[in-house]
Amino acid sequence: MAKKVVATLKKEGGVTYAKVIKAVRSEKTGAYTFKEEMVPSQMVKEVLKK
Structure with a gap:
């Protein structure tokens, strides 16, 4: 069975x-x-400026 990526990213x-x-x-x-990236929430604005 495949593991869900979301489960590993949601840790307290x-x-x-x-x-x-x-x-x-x-x-x-x-x-x-379309290019997809997973970035930390604090860096979203910086990534979109590029």
Whole structure:
């Protein structure tokens, strides 16, 4: 059976994480792709500024 990733991220006293999904446009084809990252909640704004 597969383990759920969410269960390992939710520990008391641990760091809370957020999934950030960004749409990135390809210069070659012009199509959009999506990049997903798991980052600590405090760093969400910093990641989105990039």
